[in-house]
Amino acid sequence: MSKVSMFPAGDQSLRIVFENKIDQTIHKQVSQLDDAISQKDIPGIRETIPAFRTLTVLYDALQTDYETLSETIWSLLSVSQKIPRMKKRIIEIPVCYDEQFGIDLKDVANHAGLSAEDVIQLHSERDYLIYMLGFLPGFAYLGGLNPVLSMPRLRTPRHKIQAGAVGIAGSQTGIYPVASPGGWRLIGSTPVQLFDADRESPFLYEAGDYIRFRPVSIKEYDMIRQQVYTNTYQCKVKIEEDGYGDPGNA
Amino acid sequence: MGIQVTRSGMQTTIQDQGRSGYQRYGFSVSGAMDQFSYRLANLLVGNTHNEAVIEMAVQGGSFSFSEPTTLAITGADCSPRLNGVPITMYQAVHVEAGDELTTDLLKSGMFSYVGFFGGLKIPEVMGSQSTSTRYGIGGLEGRALKSGDTIQFKTISNTLIESQSLIMSLEILSDLFDSEIIRYVPTEDDTHFEEGTQELFCQNDYSVSVKADRMGYRLEGQAVEPDHQQESLSEATVLGDIQIPPDGKPIVLLADRQTTGGYPVIGTICSVDIPKMVQCRPGKKITFVSIPLKEAQDLLAEQEELFSQWAAQLTDPERKEVSEKVSNDKLKQDNHIEWNPDQIKDVIRRVDKSKLTYFSYESNLVKVKLDKRQPQLEMPETDRLGENTPVEKPDTELMQSTLVGVYFTHSERGNQLYIKEGDHVVVGQVVGRIEALKISNDVIAFTNGIVRSIYVENDQMVEYGMPLMEVELDSES
Numbered sequence: 001m002s003k004v005s006m007f008p009a010g011d012q013s014l015r016i017v018f019e020n021k022i023d024q025t026i027h028k029q030v031s032q033l034d035d036a037i038s039q040k041d042i043p044g045i046r047e048t049i050p051a052f053r054t055l056t057v058l059y060d061a062l063q064t065d066y067e068t069l070s071e072t073i074w075s076l077l078s079v080s081q082k083i084p085r086m087k088k089r090i091i092e093i094p095v096c097y098d099e100q101f102g103i104d105l106k107d108v109a110n111h112a113g114l115s116a117e118d119v120i121q122l123h124s125e126r127d128y129l130i131y132m133l134g135f136l137p138g139f140a141y142l143g144g145l146n147p148v149l150s151m152p153r154l155r156t157p158r159h160k161i162q163a164g165a166v167g168i169a170g171s172q173t174g175i176y177p178v179a180s181p182g183g184w185r186l187i188g189s190t191p192v193q194l195f196d197a198d199r200e201s202p203f204l205y206e207a208g209d210y211i212r213f214r215p216v217s218i219k220e221y222d223m224i225r226q227q228v229y230t231n232t233y234q235c236k237v238k239i240e241e242d243g244y245g246d247p248g249n250a
Numbered sequence: 251m252g253i254q255v256t257r258s259g260m261q262t263t264i265q266d267q268g269r270s271g272y273q274r275y276g277f278s279v280s281g282a283m284d285q286f287s288y289r290l291a292n293l294l295v296g297n298t299h300n301e302a303v304i305e306m307a308v309q310g311g312s313f314s315f316s317e318p319t320t321l322a323i324t325g326a327d328c329s330p331r332l333n334g335v336p337i338t339m340y341q342a343v344h345v346e347a348g349d350e351l352t353t354d355l356l357k358s359g360m361f362s363y364v365g366f367f368g369g370l371k372i373p374e375v376m377g378s379q380s381t382s383t384r385y386g387i388g389g390l391e392g393r394a395l396k397s398g399d400t401i402q403f404k405t406i407s408n409t410l411i412e413s414q415s416l417i418m419s420l421e422i423l424s425d426l427f428d429s430e431i432i433r434y435v436p437t438e439d440d441t442h443f444e445e446g447t448q449e450l451f452c453q454n455d456y457s458v459s460v461k462a463d464r465m466g467y468r469l470e471g472q473a474v475e476p477d478h479q480q481e482s483l484s485e486a487t488v489l490g491d492i493q494i495p496p497d498g499k500p501i502v503l504l505a506d507r508q509t510t511g512g513y514p515v516i517g518t519i520c521s522v523d524i525p526k527m528v529q530c531r532p533g534k535k536i537t538f539v540s541i542p543l544k545e546a547q548d549l550l551a552e553q554e555e556l557f558s559q560w561a562a563q564l565t566d567p568e569r570k571e572v573s574e575k576v577s578n579d580k581l582k583q584d585n586h587i588e589w590n591p592d593q594i595k596d597v598i599r600r601v602d603k604s605k606l607t608y609f610s611y612e613s614n615l616v617k618v619k620l621d622k623r624q625p626q627l628e629m630p631e632t633d634r635l636g637e638n639t640p641v642e643k644p645d646t647e648l649m650q651s652t653l654v655g656v657y658f659t660h661s662e663r664g665n666q667l668y669i670k671e672g673d674h675v676v677v678g679q680v681v682g683r684i685e686a687l688k689i690s691n692d693v694i695a696f697t698n699g700i701v702r703s704i705y706v707e708n709d710q711m712v713e714y715g716m717p718l719m720e721v722e723l724d725s726e727s
Contacts, residue, residue: 007438010518011546013488017439022483049274049486051510056486058273061521061547062554133276134484134510137385141484177276178385195275197375197387203275 004029004077006070012061014069016077018053022143026053027131029081031208033073036080042072050207051132052141090127090210092236093175093190095166096221097123101189104154108168108185111151120215122146123187127210128173138177138195138203142211145173157183164190166213175211188213191225192235204235212238251316252371252403256350258396259311260653260686261464264370264389265363266302269378273486273509280380280388283307283361283464283505286426286525286553287325291365293560294322294342301369301404302379304395306362307464308654308686310353311395313364317406318346320367326359326427326529340423342367355654358427359529360462368405384465384506422556425526432527433549434492434517436540442476442494442514450474451516452538456500458530460656460685460711464506466493467527469536473498476514484510490519490527492538502527520546522553531654532711645723647697651712655686659708662690673701675721682719684712699723 009015016033018026034050037057044064049056059069097120099105109116128142135141150171158181161167165176167184176182177194194204205211216224227233255262265288268281282288282305291303304313310328323330323339330337331352337343345351356362372379372389381389390399436448456471476494487493491503493513502519503511504527517540519527530536651657659682660667669681675695682693699721706718 005439008435008543009437009488009515010435010490011521011543011550013518015439015485020483047271047273049509051485052483054483054485056488058270058488061550065547066543132484132510133274134486135276135508137272137275137277139276197385202272202277202376206275 006073008066009056013056013058014066014073015057016055016073020053022052022131024129024143027129027143027208028086030055031086032080033077034207036076037073040072040076042069044069051134086208088127088210088240089205089208090212090238090240091205092212092214092238093192094216094220094224095124095188095190095213096216096218097188098218098221100218101165102187104167104185105187108149108151108187112148114148119149119187122149123173124213124215127212130205130207130209130211132207133203136176136178136180140174140205140211142173145171147171149173151185153183154185155183157181161186162189164192164194166190188215189221191216191221191228192233193228251400252319252406253366253401254314254316255311255395255397255399255401256314257312257352258394258399259306259353260309260691261307261689262311262395263305263381263383264302264372264395264401265305265380266378267300268380268505269376269382269388272376276509277376278382278384278506278509279489280382280464281378281505282363282380283528284325284359284363284525286522287361287363288365289557290340290560291322291324291363292369293557294324294340295320295365295367296342297365297367297369299369301365302372302389303366303370304364306353306356306364307360309355309652310362312350312352314348314350315345316347317403318344319403319406320344321351322365323353323362324365325362326356328353328356328362360531361528366403368403371402371404382506427529429526430534430536431523431539432536433520433523433539433541433546434490435520435543435546436517437515442482443516444475444477447474447476448516448540451500452540455535455537457535458532459499460532462532464504466501466503466507467530469500469502471499474500474516476516482512482514484512487511488515488518490521490524491515492517492519504528520549522546522549646702647699647721647723649681649693649695649718649721651684651693651716651718653684653686653691654713655684655691655711657693657706657708657710657712657718658683658685658690659704659706669701669704671701671704675699675701682706693718695721697721697723 003019005017007015007017018029030050030053034048034055037045037048044059046058046060057069057073097105105116105119109119112119126144126146128144130140131143132141133139145168149168151168153169160179161176161182161184163176163179165186166188167174167186169184174184175190175194196202224233265280265282267285268279269277270279273279282303288303289300292301306328320342322342327339330339332343332345333349353362370379375388379388381392381394383393386392390401450472451474454472456469459468459470461468474494475498487503487507487509489503493501493503493511493515495501495513500516520541662683669675675681676698677695679695680692681695684691684693702720702722704719706712712718
C-alpha cells in the first residue's frame with residue numbers, strides 16, 4: 001500500500017490521508033478503512049466522513065484522545081486492506097433525456113461531434129463509482145465519465161437548477177439532489193428523489209456505491225414520478241462482483 | 251399553544267445541538283452557533299437533555315406566552331424585558347400565560363438564546379430539531395421564525411426553577427464576549443504552508459468582516475500565503491476550520507458550513523473557543539494563538555467539569571420545585587447568597603470592564619443594578635438654513651438605521667440607484683437597503699418629503715441608530 005499519514009484536525013477530529021489523487025485504488029483503501037472502523041465500534045467515535053483520498057474521523061475528546069484513537073486506527077489500517085473483495089452495489093437511476101429536461105443535450109452532442117442518441121448511449125452504458133458525497137445533501141462525486149462527453153461548465157451559471165437534473169461539468173457527471181444554482185450542462189432529469197428528509201433512509205446511496213443511468217421516456221418519467229409521490233417507487237439495486245480487483249494489483 | 255412570535259427579529263431560528271451523522275452524505279450539521287450559551291440556556295431552566303432553544307441573531311424578537319413556562323436567556327445581551335420590565339439574563343425566569351417577552355438589538359455579541367423548561371414541541375428531522383434554512387428543513391418549516399408563528403411547549407411548567415443567575419458565570423462571560431484571543435490547533439499537514447506561516451498568522455491581527463453568516467465568517471487582515479501549486483482534493487470540513495482561499499483572507503467554518511471543502515486549512519479553532527469566535531461582531535479585532543492539541547483537549551475537559559459543577563449547583567439546593575404558581579413575594583423570601591461591599595465593588599469593576607450593558611441582582615438584603623446603556627443617539631443639527639435665518643425652518647425627519655450591517659444605495663438586482671439627494675420620496679418607498687448576515691433588508695421611507703442629505707455611502711458599514719438620511723417633510727403632510 002502507498003504511503004498513508006494521520007494528522008489531528010482540531011481537538012476532536014483526525015484525518016487519515018492517502019495518496020493525493022482521484023483513483024479507484026485509493027478510494028478502495030479509504031472505504032475499506034471506513035468499513036473496518038464502523039464494524040469495530042470504537043468508543044468515542046462520533047462519525048466518519050470519507051472523501052477522495054481522506055477519511056476524517058470525528059470523535060468526542062471527553063471519551064477518547066488522539067493517541068488512543070490513532071493507535072487503534074493504525075492497527076485497523078493494515079488489517080482492513082486485507083478484507084476480501086467487496087461486492088459492487090449498483091443503484092439504478094432512471095433518467096429522461098428528453099430535450100424538455102436535457103436542455104443542453106444538443107450542445108453536448110455538438111461539442112462531442114456526436115448525435116444526441118450517441119450521447120445518451122455513452123452516458124448510460126457505464127457504471128459510475130461514487131467517490132464521495134458533499135457540496136449538497138446527497139450530491140455524489142462520480143468517476144468514470146467517457147472523456148468524449150466532457151464539456152466545460154456554462155460561462156454564466158443558471159440561477160436555479162431543479163432537483164433531479166443530470167448534467168456534465170468538465171470530466172464529471174452528476175445529479176442535483178436538491179434545487180441549486182449551477183453551471184452544469186444539463187442533459188436529462190431523474191424523477192427519483194435522491195434526498196428526502198422524511199424517508200427512513202434519507203439518501204439512496206453512499207460513497208463506494210455505483211450509479212447506473214437507465215434512459216426512460218417522458219411517459220415512464222411521469223409514471224415513476226407518480227410512484228415517487230405515493231412512496232411506492234424503489235430504485236433497483238444490483239449486487240455484482242467487484243470489477244476492479246485487489247487494490248494492490250490495480 | 252405556547253409561544254406566539256409577535257416580532258421575528260432578524261434571523262430567529264430553532265436550534266439544538268445539531269444534526270450529526272449525516273456529514274458523510276453531504277448534509278450540514280447546523281445547530282446552535284454558540285453551543286456554550288445553548289447548553290447554558292438548557293441548564294439554567296433545569297433541562298437535563300439538550301432541548302431545542304430559540305436562537306436570535308443580531309436583532310432579537312418578541313414573544314407572547316399563552317401558557318406558563320420557565321425560561322432563561324443566554325448569549326449576547328439582548329436587553330430582555332418581561333411585560334416591559336428588564337429581566338436578568340443567565341437566570342431562570344418564570345412566565346405566566348399572557349406575559350410578553352421583548353428583546354432588542356444584541357449588544358455584546360451576535361447570538362442570544364432562549365431556553366425553555368422541557369423544551370419545544372418541534373418534530374425531529376433526521377434526529378434533530380435544528381433549522382437549516384439552507385436546505386429548508388427542521389425547526390418551523392425549515393425557515394426562520396416570523397411574526398404570527400406559534401410554537402408549542404413539550405411540557406407546561408408551573409414549576410419555578412431558581413438559579414444563581416449571572417454571578418457564577420460572570421468571569422466566563424467576560425471571556426466569551428471580551429477576549430480577543432482565539433486559540434487554535436495548527437495543522438500538521440505541511441503540504442500547503444511554508445515554514446513560518448503559522449508564526450506569521452499569529453503575529454497579525456484579524457477582524458471579522460461583514461461577510462459573516464451561519465456558514466462561516468470571513469476575516470480581514472494580513473493575507474496568508476498558501477502554496478496553491480499543490481492542488482487539494484476535496485475533503486471533509488471540521489467545525490472551526492480556518493480555511494485559506496486563494497486571496498489569502500481566512501474563512502472560519504461554522505455550524506451551517508458545507509461538509510466538504512478543497513481550500514487548505516491552516517488550523518482548527520479549539521472547541522472551547524468556537525463560541526468566542528461565533529460571538530465576534532464584524533469589525534472586532536482578534537488574535538490567533540496556536541496551542542498544542544493536548545492543551546486544547548484539557549481545556550475542553552475543564553469546561554465540561556465546569557458544566558457539571560453548575561449542574562450540581564443548580565439542581566440542589568437552589569432549585570425549588572413548587573406545584574402551585576409561586577408569587578414573586580415568595581421568591582424574595584428564599585435565601586440568596588449575600589455580598590459584602592468588596593464583592594459588590596468587584597462586580598461593578600467586572601461589569602464595567604465587560605461589554606455587558608445591563609446587570610441586576612436582587613435578594614432580600616441586597617439589590618444591585620448596573621446600567622451602562624447609552625442614552626439615545628443625539629440628532630445631528632438639522633437646521634441647514636443657519637441660525638439667523640428668520641424663515642421658519644422646515645420640518646425634517648431623520649432616518650436612522652435599525653440594523654447593523656452594510657448599507658447599499660443600489661438595488662441587489664439590476665443595480666439601480668434607489669434615491670439621490672433632492673429626490674422626492676413617499677411613504678413605503680424603498681430608499682436603500684442594509685445587508686446583514688447575507689440577508690438584504692429594505693430601508694423604507696416613513697414620510698413623504700424631499701431627501702435633503704444622505705449621510706451614508708454605498709457599501710458602508712452602519713450601526714444601529716446611525717443616521718442614514720434626512721428628509722424634509724412635505725408642507726401639507
